[in-house]
Amino acid sequence: MNKQPSTMELVNRGLAKRYRRERNFRRLGLSAIVTSICFLGLLFISIAANGWPAFFRTEILLNIHFDKSEFGVDNLAAANYGALVKNSLRVLFPGVKGRRDKRKLYKLVSSGASFTLQDMVRHDPSLIGTTRKIWLPADDEVDLFNKGYIARDLPESDRRLKDNQIHWIDTLSAEGRIKKSFNTIFFTAGDSREPELAGIRGAVVGSLYTLIVTLALSFPIGVAAAIYLEEFAPCNRWTDLIEVNINNLAAVPSIVFGLLGLAVFLNFFHMPRSSPLVGGLVLTLMTLPTIIIASRASLKSVPPSIREAALGVGASRMQTITHHILPLALPGMLTGTIIGMAQALGETAPLLMIGMVAFIVDVPGGFTDPAAVLPVQIYLWADSPERAFVALTSAAIMVLLFFLICMNGIAVFFRRKFERRW
Amino acid sequence: MESPAEMNPSFFLVILLGLSSAAYLLGKRRAFALAGPGKGSRRLHSRPGYYGMLTALWCIMPALLLFGGWLAFSDTLLTTLAMKTLPPDMQNLPPDQVNLLANDLHNLVAGHVAARDINPILQKAADQYIGFRRIGTAALGLIMGAAAILAAGMVYVRIRPEMRARNQVEKIVKIFLIGCSTLAIFTTIGIVLSVLFESIRFFGKVPISDFLFGLKWSPQIALRADQAGSSGAFGAVPVLAGTFMISSIALAVAVPIGLLSAIYLSEYAGPRVRTWAKPIMEILAGVPTVVYGFFAALVVAPFIRDIGALIGLNVSSESALAAGLVMGIMIIPFVSSLSDDVINAVPQAMRDGSYGLGATKSETIVNVIVPAALPGIVGGILLAASRAIGETMIVVMAAGLSANLTANPLQAVTTVTVQIVTLLVGDQEFDSPKTLAAFALGLLLFLVTLLLNVVALYIVRKYREEYE
Numbered sequence: 001m002n003k004q005p006s007t008m009e010l011v012n013r014g015l016a017k018r019y020r021r022e023r024n025f026r027r028l029g030l031s032a033i034v035t036s037i038c039f040l041g042l043l044f045i046s047i048a049a050n051g052w053p054a055f056f057r058t059e060i061l062l063n064i065h066f067d068k069s070e071f072g073v074d075n076l077a078a079a080n081y082g083a084l085v086k087n088s089l090r091v092l093f094p095g096v097k098g099r100r101d102k103r104k105l106y107k108l109v110s111s112g113a114s115f116t117l118q119d120m121v122r123h124d125p126s127l128i129g130t131t132r133k134i135w136l137p138a139d140d141e142v143d144l145f146n147k148g149y150i151a152r153d154l155p156e157s158d159r160r161l162k163d164n165q166i167h168w169i170d171t172l173s174a175e176g177r178i179k180k181s182f183n184t185i186f187f188t189a190g191d192s193r194e195p196e197l198a199g200i201r202g203a204v205v206g207s208l209y210t211l212i213v214t215l216a217l218s219f220p221i222g223v224a225a226a227i228y229l230e231e232f233a234p235c236n237r238w239t240d241l242i243e244v245n246i247n248n249l250a251a252v253p254s255i256v257f258g259l260l261g262l263a264v265f266l267n268f269f270h271m272p273r274s275s276p277l278v279g280g281l282v283l284t285l286m287t288l289p290t291i292i293i294a295s296r297a298s299l300k301s302v303p304p305s306i307r308e309a310a311l312g313v314g315a316s317r318m319q320t321i322t323h324h325i326l327p328l329a330l331p332g333m334l335t336g337t338i339i340g341m342a343q344a345l346g347e348t349a350p351l352l353m354i355g356m357v358a359f360i361v362d363v364p365g366g367f368t369d370p371a372a373v374l375p376v377q378i379y380l381w382a383d384s385p386e387r388a389f390v391a392l393t394s395a396a397i398m399v400l401l402f403f404l405i406c407m408n409g410i411a412v413f414f415r416r417k418f419e420r421r422w
Numbered sequence: 423m424e425s426p427a428e429m430n431p432s433f434f435l436v437i438l439l440g441l442s443s444a445a446y447l448l449g450k451r452r453a454f455a456l457a458g459p460g461k462g463s464r465r466l467h468s469r470p471g472y473y474g475m476l477t478a479l480w481c482i483m484p485a486l487l488l489f490g491g492w493l494a495f496s497d498t499l500l501t502t503l504a505m506k507t508l509p510p511d512m513q514n515l516p517p518d519q520v521n522l523l524a525n526d527l528h529n530l531v532a533g534h535v536a537a538r539d540i541n542p543i544l545q546k547a548a549d550q551y552i553g554f555r556r557i558g559t560a561a562l563g564l565i566m567g568a569a570a571i572l573a574a575g576m577v578y579v580r581i582r583p584e585m586r587a588r589n590q591v592e593k594i595v596k597i598f599l600i601g602c603s604t605l606a607i608f609t610t611i612g613i614v615l616s617v618l619f620e621s622i623r624f625f626g627k628v629p630i631s632d633f634l635f636g637l638k639w640s641p642q643i644a645l646r647a648d649q650a651g652s653s654g655a656f657g658a659v660p661v662l663a664g665t666f667m668i669s670s671i672a673l674a675v676a677v678p679i680g681l682l683s684a685i686y687l688s689e690y691a692g693p694r695v696r697t698w699a700k701p702i703m704e705i706l707a708g709v710p711t712v713v714y715g716f717f718a719a720l721v722v723a724p725f726i727r728d729i730g731a732l733i734g735l736n737v738s739s740e741s742a743l744a745a746g747l748v749m750g751i752m753i754i755p756f757v758s759s760l761s762d763d764v765i766n767a768v769p770q771a772m773r774d775g776s777y778g779l780g781a782t783k784s785e786t787i788v789n790v791i792v793p794a795a796l797p798g799i800v801g802g803i804l805l806a807a808s809r810a811i812g813e814t815m816i817v818v819m820a821a822g823l824s825a826n827l828t829a830n831p832l833q834a835v836t837t838v839t840v841q842i843v844t845l846l847v848g849d850q851e852f853d854s855p856k857t858l859a860a861f862a863l864g865l866l867l868f869l870v871t872l873l874l875n876v877v878a879l880y881i882v883r884k885y886r887e888e889y890e
Contacts (some may be wrong), residue, residue, distance in 0.1 A: 006874050011780075018782055026785035029686025033699055036758075039751045040706055047713070139571050224602035230595065233603070244879075245606040250869065251805060251875040253812020255839050257445045257612055259864045262846065263616030270528065292606075318592040346710025349814035349843070356846055375712045375815075382716045382819060390720065395879045397713050404708060 031289065051394025054186060058143040058198060059135040060109055060409040061177040063086040063119065063374075068129045071121075079112035085136065093168060108172075110137040112185075112197040116417070121338070137166025137185070137271070140171060140195040140388035146178060149387065149398055149421040185412055190361045191372065191380070195388035198381070200396050202363045206276055206356075206371030207345060209364060212285060213280020214344050219337050222291030223286070230291070231298040250289035257286045266354060274370045284351045287340035294336020298329040331418030342404050348375040374400045431492070434563050438485050438570060444480040445574040449477030468588035476587045479594055481574035485566040492562050500558065501527065504551035508543065511853035527551060527842075582832065585754050603654055614761050617868055620861035626856045628656045633862060639836075640857045641845060658866065660825035664835030668746045668817060669810040671831060675750025676810075677803055680757025681828045685787055687758070707755035715819030718748035723820055730832060740822040740834040749816050756806045764798025765791060797885040804878035808871040814839040838863050 007014075036092050045245050064084050071079045073099070086106050090096070096105050113136040120134070121127055146169070156163050172178050189199030225246075255347040261282035265271045271278050302325050310320040351357075356376050365373035374396065381393040453473035457463045463470060501524050511524065523544065530548035543632055548581060582589075625633070636657015683703065723744035730737030737743075768791050776786040792799070822834025823844060845860035 018785070022782045022784045025787070026686070026690055029690055032682035033686055033703070035679055036683060036751070037699070037702055039754075040702065040709075042721070043709065043713070043717050043751075046717065050720070091652070125796060140574055142735045221602045221605060224599045225605065228596075228599035228603040234601065242606055244876075245610050247879055248872065249606055249609060251871065251879075252613070252840070253808075253814070253871055255812065255814045255842060256864060256871075257616070257870050259842070259846075259861065260613045260616050261619065263861075264612055269494060272532075288605065288609075316588065316592060318595060343710065346712070347709075347714045348710070349818075350840070352818075352843055352847055353813075355847075357755050367770050372759055375710055378712050378716065379815065379819065382712075382719065393716060397716065400710060401713070405712070408708060 019148040028145075029140060044401075047394050047397050050391055051396075051398045053147045053149075054391035054395035056180045057185065058138040058146040059179055059181055060138050060142075060172060061133055061135050061179070062109070063091070063131055064088050064134050064136075065131040066121065066128045071128050078120075080119040084117060085109050085113050093171075102165065104162060105168060107139055108142050108165065108168060111194060112192075112372055115339050124252045134181070135181070137196050140386060143196055144388055145169060145179065184390070190363050192361060193359075195384075195392055196390055198343055198389075200374065200377060200399060202360060203372045203374045203377035203396070204399070206364050207373040208358075209276035209367055209371060210279040210283065210351075210373055211345060211368060213277055214283040214400050215341060217284040217335070218287050218291055218340065221290050222340075223295050223333055223336070225288070226299060227321060227326075230296050231317065231325070243272065243298030247287050247305050248286075249295065252287055253349075254347055254354065255349040256283050257351030260285065260349060262349075262352045262358050271368070272368045273356050274360070274372075275368045276364065276371050276373075278350050278354050279356055279369045279373065280367075281370075282343040282354060283347060286347065286350065287344050288341060290358075291333075291337050291339040294339070295329070295333040298332025298336065299325065301332065302328045315362065328420070331414050335411045335414045338407050338414070342407040342411075343415055345402065345407070346375055348379055348403060351376055352379070374403075427467065431489070431562065432557055434485075434489065434566055437563075438482060438489075438566065440774040441567070441570050441574070442481040445570075445578075446474040446478040446483040447473075449574075449581060453576060453583075453587075454584050457780040458793050465583045465584050467584050470590075472586070472587040472591050474595075474804060475591050477574050477593065480553075480577045481570045484573045485570040487560065488566050488569060492558070492742060494560060496555070500551050500554050503554050503785060504547045507547050507550045514545070531573030538850045545632050568856060576775065590705045613868060617861050617865040620858050621865040623857060623859035624862045628857070632656060633658050637827060639841075641841070656855065656862075658863065660827040661836055661838055661841055661863070663827055663844075664742065664821070664825065664867075665811055665837040667822060667829070667831060667835055668742050668749065668837055671743060671746025672749035672753060672810045673803065674806060675747055675755040675805060676757050678739075679750075680806075681761050681799065683754070684758040684761035684765060686715075686793075688762050689783065689787055689791070703758060706751065707759075710750075711752065711813060712816040712819070714748050714752050714815075716761050718744050718816055718820035722748055726832075730785075737832045738822070738834040740820065741832050742821065742835045743831045745817050745820040746831070747821065749810055749813055752810055752813070752816065753806045755800055756809055759881075760796070760802030760805065761799050764885065765793045765884065767798070769889060770795045795885075797881050801880075801882035801885065804874050804881070808874035808878070811874075812839065812871050814843060818843050823865075838867050842867070 009246070036161075065087065066084065072085060083306055086102075088170060089105055090102070093105060096102055116136060117134070130248065138146070141150070141167075145161050145166065150159055152166065161169075169178065186199045188201055189197060190202030192198040229239065229242065233242075241272065261278060265278045265281055266273060273416045306324055306328065307320055310324045312315070319367065351373060356372060357380065358370055358372070359380070360370050360372050363371075378393055378396050378400065381396060435623050450470050450473060453466055453470040454463065457466050457470070466473075504527060505524065508523070511734065515523070519682070526544055527548055530544060537811050581853050600856070613666050636655060637659050638655040638657045639660045640655045667706070683699075687699060691699065723739055726741060726744050726747075727737045727739050772790055772794060773786055776790045781789065783859075821840055823840065824834065825836045826833055828835065840847045842860045842863050845856055846862075
């Protein structure tokens with residue numbers, strides 16, 4: 001006779017399996033979080049590992065003789081500074097003969113070295129006629145080699161640096177004429193086609209101008225819109241329409257804002273292409289929804305008792321808002337604005353549409369000058385074929401992330417410091 | 423090109439600011455004077471500052487309107503005037519060529535032309551333009567000043583103790599607030615018009631059915647008749663298929679990871695894990711997309727290619743898989759934070775009921791919470807999908823340029839956003855179908871994401887109402 005199992009027995013029989021499933025499900029959830037954190041870690045580590053070397057550059061010590069015959073009387077800029085560098089290299093390596101070999105020798109030093117010398121002479125004309133030991137920037141290939149990116153055992157045809165060049169570098173290195181120093185050019189120069197001369201200053205200044213325009217427009221407009229919608233707007237079709245629009249604009253792809261900027265600001269109003277002004281306008285339209293939504297949440301969190309107390313002692317609605325509600329809601333609004341600005345700082349696609357991809361060497365001096373911004377600079381460098389630009393791109397990304405982390409840190413600080421629970 | 427120093431119009435704004443401060447002080451003082459000494463200010467309807475503010479506002483507003491009008495329309499006006507000075511045979515050219523001339527004129531005015539390329543006739547027109555601009559700017563300054571002083575003066579003489587200054591100031595401020603809040607509508611209208619206008623021109627050259635159902639996309643227009651591979655085909659299907667494939671890969675990565683982490687964070691994790699893990703996941707959303715693009719091109723794509731080579735697969739270095747994978751990482755936080763919200767909105771009573779019946783936590787989650795939260799989760803996934811479709815930088819940097827109609831994720835495909843960027847970056851001629859095609863793609867992109875957003879927002883809102 002087979003006894004029918006009781007309910008308890010049935011439950012107990014399945015229990016081990018169900019608990020195992022429970023544990024597995026829990027592990028699955030945890031592994032999902034760990035996976036995304038790992039991705040983040042991998043992203044940061046690969047960027048940092050690639051970008052770190054770009055903060056240093058290789059320099060070569062040369063004995064430059066500022067030959068009097070090279071300099072004209074009145075125009076110091078017209079002198080052939082490149083020849084000074086070449087002369088000193090020839091003195092160092094008297095054995096190098098033939099045009100091709102000589103050209104290879106000259107290639108060890110960056111073409112920017114002549115600008116360094118020019119600046120020195122302009123600052124101190126008494127250098128003319130003397131011989132000085134000067135550290136000059138090396139070419140990007142030499143730099144890569146010195147940092148260990150180019151393997152010696154690679155067949156000669158596979159690398160740009162040839163055997164005799166490596167031999168010269170070794171000689172220089174044995175004489176203590178090669179060193180690595182902090183790459184100041186990266187922070188003080190604009191863009192350049194030569195990796196060893198390219199810097200982010202132009203892009204940082206361009207980003208700054210663009211953000212100033214964005215902030216100056218989006219903060220007042222966003223706060224004003226939020227105040228109207230939260231405090232004044234009647235419940236009707238219009239208000240609904242505005243709300244739906246704002247929510248929808250927050251989710252419109254950023255590149256569409258770029259199309260708007262191209263069609264309206266550039267083609268219709270003929271504003272200057274690739275200028276921080278137009279970039280700022282486009283980013284304003286893009287960040288407005290973020291700021292409005294954050295500001296409304298912040299206004300909503302101010303307790304109604306404060307409104308009623310102010311109205312009760314005879315303040316008008318506008319006075320209630322400007323004297324009481326706004327000061328209490330301002331920290332929340334600022335937090336939202338900073339987060340919106342951080343978004344704007346990292347945005348690339350709409351700026352490509354309004355022509356901010358031009359190759360611009362100069363540091364912009366105003367809101368209507370052609371400029372690049374930091375993310376666009378990253379995009380441009382990421383597209384460059386030279387190996388050395390990989391490090392520069394990663395380094396520029398590190399700078400961008402540094403700014404973003406600072407901005408978000410400030411936002412978190414604001415929230416912690418001023419947030420009031422009612 | 424030497425030209426005498428010109429007055430910078432923004433200088434007028436500084437003067438205007440000074441004028442309005444003066445107007446404020448004058449208005450305030452007059453209010454005090456009218457009220458009489460001592461406690462006379464009680465006779466005033468509003469506090470004295472409001473009289474000053476009203477005067478200052480009227481001082482600024484008309485002048486600012488004039489200034490805005492000048493900024494918006496001066497260029498069109500000046501160009502028309504300058505083009506009138508050209509010889510008649512140049513004026514009677516077809517519209518395209520006149521536009522080109524106008525463009526050259528602008529370049530001349532801005533001084534962007536090398537000295538040897540200057541056309542003397544056009545240079546004359548440019549000089550005219552600069553001359554007109556100088557006159558116009560000077561006139562603008564005078565008119566702005568006159569308008570400011572006149573309007574402020576009118577308010578000033580009308581100040582009486584019983585004047586309702588506060589109400590008037592508040593009315594003006596309110597109009598400003600309303601104006602700011604309608605900007606969202608104007609932005610949407612602007613987007614629709616700017617994309618629609620160019621798209622209609624595009625569909626005038628390429629039939630809409632060819633665009634929507636054509637199987638070949640090669641937007642290069644042949645310069646010579648015998649040129650190879652540049653037929654100028656505008657069939658959007660391969661582009662849409664590529665977009666769809668990359669977005670699907672991204673969602674296949676982001677939905678499981680995002681959903682599971684949201685479930686873990688809201689149901690299992692203790693408060694300490696939550697305070698740490700949540701912000702870290704939010705960082706993923708804060709990393710600029712250009713950084714993801716670089717990461718995809720530098721690390722992920724070569725990695726996938728090497729793995730493929732190991733197991734004998736031929737993987738393109740711009741494979742859809744790499745771009746989709748990285749895009750998936752990017753949208754994990756969208757899925758997880760939206761799912762987190764909706765899971766937290768499920769009433770505790772439903773959980774308690776399930777536990778009371780003896781269900782384990784995972785059984786409760788799978789059988790009760792997720793089905794209850796499903797509409798909200800679907801809404802979140804739709805929003806994430808719209809984000810994936812509109813994402814630009816990752817695909818520009820990591821996906822391909824050529825439109826392949828393929829179902830193989832290891833090959834290179836292209837997307838709508840990539841095509842918009844490649845068609846519009848660089849030199850543009852606004853009458854070639856190539857440039858206009860970008861706007862047609864933009865219209866398509868806008869409509870698809872709009873549809874997804876509206877449906878998603880509707881579902882999420884409906885869902886919220888159900889449990890509140």
